[in-house]
Amino acid sequence: MVPLTWYLLVATALFCIGVYGVLARRNAIAILMAIELMLNAVNLSLVAFWRYLHPTATTGQVFALFVLVVAAAEAAAGLALIISIYRNRETVDVENIDLLKG
Amino acid sequence: MELSWWAHLWSVLPEIVLVLAAALMMAVDAWLPEGRKRELGYWAIGGLAAALTVTAVQAAQLAGGIAVPYEAFGGSVRADLAAMLFRVIFLLAGILTVAISMDFRPLRQSGEYYILLLISVLGMGLMGAAVNLVMLYLALETVGIALYLLAGYLRDTPRSAEAGLKYFLFGVFSSTIMLYGLALIYGFTGEIAYARIAQALAGLPAPAVMAALLLILVGFGFKVSAVPFHFWTPDVYEGAPTPVTAFISVASKAAGFAVLIRAMIEAFPTAQANWVAIMAALAFVTMTVGNLLAIPQRNLKRLLAYSSIAQAGYILIGIAAASPLGVAASIFYLGIYTLMNIAAFAVAVIMTNVTGSEEIRDLAGLSRRSPGLALAMLAALLSLGGIPPLVGFFAKLLVFAAAIESGLLWLAIAGVLNAMVAFYYYIMVARAMYVDRSPEEEKPVWISRPARFTLWFTVAGVLLLTVLVYPLYLLAQMAAQAF
Amino acid sequence: MLQGYAVVGLYLLLSFALLGVVLLLWWFLRPKKPNPLKLETYECGVQTVGDAWVQFRAQYYIFALIFVLFDVEAVFLFPWAVAYNQLGLYAVIEMALFLLLLLGGLLYAWRKGALEWA
Numbered sequence: 001m002v003p004l005t006w007y008l009l010v011a012t013a014l015f016c017i018g019v020y021g022v023l024a025r026r027n028a029i030a031i032l033m034a035i036e037l038m039l040n041a042v043n044l045s046l047v048a049f050w051r052y053l054h055p056t057a058t059t060g061q062v063f064a065l066f067v068l069v070v071a072a073a074e075a076a077a078g079l080a081l082i083i084s085i086y087r088n089r090e091t092v093d094v095e096n097i098d099l100l101k102g
Numbered sequence: 103m104e105l106s107w108w109a110h111l112w113s114v115l116p117e118i119v120l121v122l123a124a125a126l127m128m129a130v131d132a133w134l135p136e137g138r139k140r141e142l143g144y145w146a147i148g149g150l151a152a153a154l155t156v157t158a159v160q161a162a163q164l165a166g167g168i169a170v171p172y173e174a175f176g177g178s179v180r181a182d183l184a185a186m187l188f189r190v191i192f193l194l195a196g197i198l199t200v201a202i203s204m205d206f207r208p209l210r211q212s213g214e215y216y217i218l219l220l221i222s223v224l225g226m227g228l229m230g231a232a233v234n235l236v237m238l239y240l241a242l243e244t245v246g247i248a249l250y251l252l253a254g255y256l257r258d259t260p261r262s263a264e265a266g267l268k269y270f271l272f273g274v275f276s277s278t279i280m281l282y283g284l285a286l287i288y289g290f291t292g293e294i295a296y297a298r299i300a301q302a303l304a305g306l307p308a309p310a311v312m313a314a315l316l317l318i319l320v321g322f323g324f325k326v327s328a329v330p331f332h333f334w335t336p337d338v339y340e341g342a343p344t345p346v347t348a349f350i351s352v353a354s355k356a357a358g359f360a361v362l363i364r365a366m367i368e369a370f371p372t373a374q375a376n377w378v379a380i381m382a383a384l385a386f387v388t389m390t391v392g393n394l395l396a397i398p399q400r401n402l403k404r405l406l407a408y409s410s411i412a413q414a415g416y417i418l419i420g421i422a423a424a425s426p427l428g429v430a431a432s433i434f435y436l437g438i439y440t441l442m443n444i445a446a447f448a449v450a451v452i453m454t455n456v457t458g459s460e461e462i463r464d465l466a467g468l469s470r471r472s473p474g475l476a477l478a479m480l481a482a483l484l485s486l487g488g489i490p491p492l493v494g495f496f497a498k499l500l501v502f503a504a505a506i507e508s509g510l511l512w513l514a515i516a517g518v519l520n521a522m523v524a525f526y527y528y529i530m531v532a533r534a535m536y537v538d539r540s541p542e543e544e545k546p547v548w549i550s551r552p553a554r555f556t557l558w559f560t561v562a563g564v565l566l567l568t569v570l571v572y573p574l575y576l577l578a579q580m581a582a583q584a585f
Numbered sequence: 586m587l588q589g590y591a592v593v594g595l596y597l598l599l600s601f602a603l604l605g606v607v608l609l610l611w612w613f614l615r616p617k618k619p620n621p622l623k624l625e626t627y628e629c630g631v632q633t634v635g636d637a638w639v640q641f642r643a644q645y646y647i648f649a650l651i652f653v654l655f656d657v658e659a660v661f662l663f664p665w666a667v668a669y670n671q672l673g674l675y676a677v678i679e680m681a682l683f684l685l686l687l688l689g690g691l692l693y694a695w696r697k698g699a700l701e702w703a
Binding site: 053 | 235240251258264271274286289
């Protein structure tokens with residue numbers, strides 16, 4: 001069987017790619033996709049942990065299901081906000097979304 | 103122990119009331135004619151007040167020993183005095199926010215606004231009660247998603263849409279990092295319930311626990327806007343509709359502290375030495391940066407944003423103390439902070455209605471234009487600044503005392519120095535109201551009846567609690583014993 | 586265990602090699618007559634006009650969002666259905682409440698005009 005470490009390495013790699021995407025991309029939709037990637041990395045590690053270390057209770061699986069649902073809700077809210085930005089500014093480039101200076 | 107179905111329901115009764123209220127409001131909203139949407143504000147206040155009544159009864163039962171704390175829904179939520187007191191804070195903040203929203207011009211009354219507000223209050227109640235990781239994450243996201251949409255609620259105003267998007271991106275990013283930490287904790291221990299995690303973590307290597315803890319603190323740090331995670335705060339506070347800003351600055355922050363306190367004390371007692379050091383550092387950086395950046399601000403909402411970052415720093419001192427006194431001080435501080443910050447924002451809402459802008463210089467001559475409003479703002483500012491005899495002073499005194507008791511004398515001294523810096527910019531606002539003159543002094547300030555209610559309630563609350571400091575402290579102390 | 590995968594790897598290599606051989610063979614055998622018509626999207630059909638990067642109507646996005654939300658809620662139905670026999674009345678009531686809330690959401694979206702096509 002494939003050892004747990006491999007799954008965790010893949011999950012960590014996915015998570016880091018996601019973090020890189022959030023920090024490096026300028027398109028708001030691409031950032032949203034990067035965040036989805038991070039969520040999927042978390043799900044992968046949750047399920048791997050459950051299967052290898054704690055298979056007696058289904059906690060890990062259930063956690064992953066909830067993460068899935070939250071991710072969908074987040075995507076819905078995020079897309080709605082991106083659409084409303086687009087209608088106002090004709091852009092979804094976060095570099096150009098700079099009315100509020102901090 | 104097998105719980106009866108009623109015991110399960112009792113533990114989340116305020117949330118059930120809120121769900122029913124929200125469902126009812128959705129039905130009403132769908133059939134109410136366009137011109138009468140403002141009435142939904144009263145529906146929302148009714149729903150929140152009903153939940154508040156339920157919570158108050160439950161809190162009284164728990165405080166009086168008629169009911170005992172217990173965990174329900176398979177160890178998802180705990181019904182204890184701390185959860186109930188935090189609910190009181192959220193529900194009060196919700197009612198006061200609805201009251202200042204009802205005549206806030208830019209909102210152009212619509213139903214979803216109030217429904218989203220109700221749902222975020224619901225999530226906050228669950229955040230305060232959550233005792234396992236899944237519940238924690240779900241509650242946090244329920245609050246988050248509702249607030250992202252509220253911050254971007256003024257779809258036609260570019261600044262509001264931008265605030266919503268920024269809040270969303272920062273919020274989702276940090277909550278996902280936190281989630282990774284939660285997944286690691288689950289992987290290390292195989293448990294999601296705080297108490298069992300604490301047991302299982304005892305035998306684990308410290309660096310592993312530390313890594314997970316740091317990831318989790320990113321999410322909590324975002325919610326309470328502690329300093330390395332505060333970048334969203336000024337922008338979102340400035341761009342979001344002012345009543346929403348008020349709500350985010352008090353209720354969302356209090357909810358963040360509720361989960362922070364519970365998670366740290368119940369799930370990570372074995373790593374206490376580590377998180378105390380982190381909290382102390384966070385507290386120091388947060389209050390210092392918040393206060394220093396507040397000084398040059400010219401926009402009232404941005405000033406209040408930095409001031410609220412600094413206030414989060416003071417509250418973190420109580421948590422860094424990691425003692426019953428410290429936790430009690432933090433809860434006490436949060437309760438007071440809710441009243442005084444909403445009072446300050448209520449004035450900002452009223453002035454936005456009148457002048458259409460949020461600059462501090464537009465407050466010029468307010469003491470002659472509307473003496474009552476200026477006095478309310480003054481009380482809120484002085485209390486935020488911690489000027490004795492006002493209750494804000496006692497709140498600061500308590501957290502500093504807790505720090506000294508736990509051997510963090512340097513943190514207490516830093517806190518006192520910070521309070522002096524903060525005094526400067528609060529006085530600058532007061533100066534604009536009382537010393538500066540403006541050509542518009544003759545024009546009266548229109549204050550709607552619900553907003554008047556919020557002002558009276560918050561200012562009277564601050565003054566009344568100044569007298570009743572001790573009973574409130576006792577209550578906070580009893581709640582702190584729940585942990 | 587890993588040796589079992591070695592067979593898969595061998596098949597993979599073999600299939601690539603076979604593909605390569607076939608492509609090479611074609612390269613030598615086929616006549617070469619380049620023609621711009623051959624590069625058209627549809628060699629015999631309607632002429633393509635404009636860009637593939639066009640904006641869709643915003644209505645699609647509301648449908649998509651509602652679809653995604655309800656689609657994902659179904660995730661909870663599967664474990665519930667699988668464990669149905671062991672769960673008893675409590676779970677039935679809980680699921681009924683869940684579906685009722687979802688139905689409420691759908692009705693609200695309907696009434697608010699999110700399902701209108703205009």
